[in-house]
Amino acid sequence: MTNSEDNIRKLMEMLDNPDAYSEQEIRDIIGQDEETQETYRMMVEIKRSSRRSQNDAPVDVDAAWKRFEQTHYQRRHSNAWMRVAAGFIGLLFVSGISFAAISAVKHHNERRQAEQQTRQETVITTNAAAVESEESANQLVVFTNTKLEQMLTEIASYYDVTVEYKSADARDLRFYYEWNRKAGIESVIDDLNRFAKVNITLNNKKITVE
């Protein structure tokens, strides 16, 4: 057996059991001389030829198109819908921030604004028609352009206190507020009092809005 035939024999043996060889050994065997390289190339083509001959079964193009359509067109459609929804939520979110800015008192704490901005990145908001709020895992509830009455009903219920309105108009005032449920009720009342149009007090488990 010539050296070249010996190398091709090694190639055949390796191909019968590649797992017995390291990656480098496989590369070395295939690339050991030009004759072996060409033999491997020929074998690749022969294998392709064999696959081509065996691959005569008809292809179900209709089913393939349906799969494609379902995967790519329906997903795109749903993505497009989600983009519209996201845009709408974003709009509400921005309008909520503007409203809060208008309603906020002069002593609005700059540090708090910075904290809000950081939290806004992680907070999920929704555009639910009635109470635009959503709870997130970090106990943050965001009220977006929400009536004070709706907001306080939820807050009061959470802290197990009642609400009394001495000013009927106050019920319909709308605010943007980020409620951290980990905060105590006093802190929440404090926050709400920063809004210029309301005066809220807490006495004997009762919130009074003037």
Added chain:
Amino acid sequence: MLDKRILERLFRQNYSGMIRLARTILGDDGEAEDVVQDVFVRVMENSTTEPAPAYLYASVKYGCINLIRQKRVHEQVKELLPVEVEIDLQPVEKQMDKLDQIAAFVDECIKDPHRTIFHMRFDDDLTVSEIAKRMEMNPNTTYKYLMQCIGQIRHFFNNADVKL
């Protein structure tokens, strides 16, 4: 983005041939379908005019080459895939013609027992020792016959234009 009606027509006209090409190169039906679907996704997203079938087939070829490049060398040799992938610039049609010629040559010019050994190795993926057992033949003789088959095919095609 390409009009959906045009894409559907292209898909229905070419999918079958494209899948066959990808299966021929890769030997795996699932991977072949992924490659072909990827080609249509790119056409859907990036084309504004209808691409020629030759472009679609060439895209399948390059998609397959990229996939083969990502495989480990063990996976490559188990499926008899190219290890060092060179880009063959010949049109896909010509490459497929050559594969058909190889099959025709084997059928017409290679005689038994060589031909049976050849089909067992390349069609049925048997190892040489498995073939030797079935043929009740010495493994050394089986290796020799198989090497002779490959040598004859190489000789016939003069091997000058063989690229992977």
